[in-house]
Amino acid sequence: MNKLEFLDKLSERLAGIPEADRRMTLDYYNEIIDDRIESGFSEEEAVKALGSLDSIVSQVVFDMPAKRLAKEQAEKEKKEKSRRSPQGWEILLLILGAPLWISLLITVFAIILSVLIAIGAVVVSLYAIDFAVAISGLALILAGIILFITGHPIPAWFSFGVGLILVGVSILAFLAFGLIAKGLFYVSKMMLRGIRRVLFGRRNKK
16 A cells, blocks of 8 residues: 555544544654655555554544544534434424414514605605705796896895795705605614514624
């Protein structure tokens, strides 16, 4: 058996130990074989001088700390348990409880949809009011111009002034409504994020 075959078989036999220890062991025996080859041994002779694979594997496992082995085994069992398929009784409970949890999900989504629609309606209403004020101001300005042309200066200046005030108010209101809309959208975003955490939990960060 040459060096490559020996290291492959040793790697397979040590598959159950931690990766770091397995890699360290393979490097260790690789160096021993290389040293003996440099001393004049052939690959087969260098490998044969190491002894049987069974004795090497037993020695490696014996030298490892017992606590570390127990920890690795516990972590392995934990991973396998987390990946297990659902039991029959769990599936049965899920089916029997379907009317309840489906109703709850429908209720939750209905509430979420209602809140989002209400927020959207508030934003649309605010901009609709602002648009109406702006149109009214422009209409008064136009009326003031017409009154001035037709020879009614006093009503013309009054209409023109009120129109300018309304246009200015609409511009300020547009900026204010923009801030309000951003605040409402932020609140809805945080609300959806909170509901998602409640329903699906927080993802573990790697």
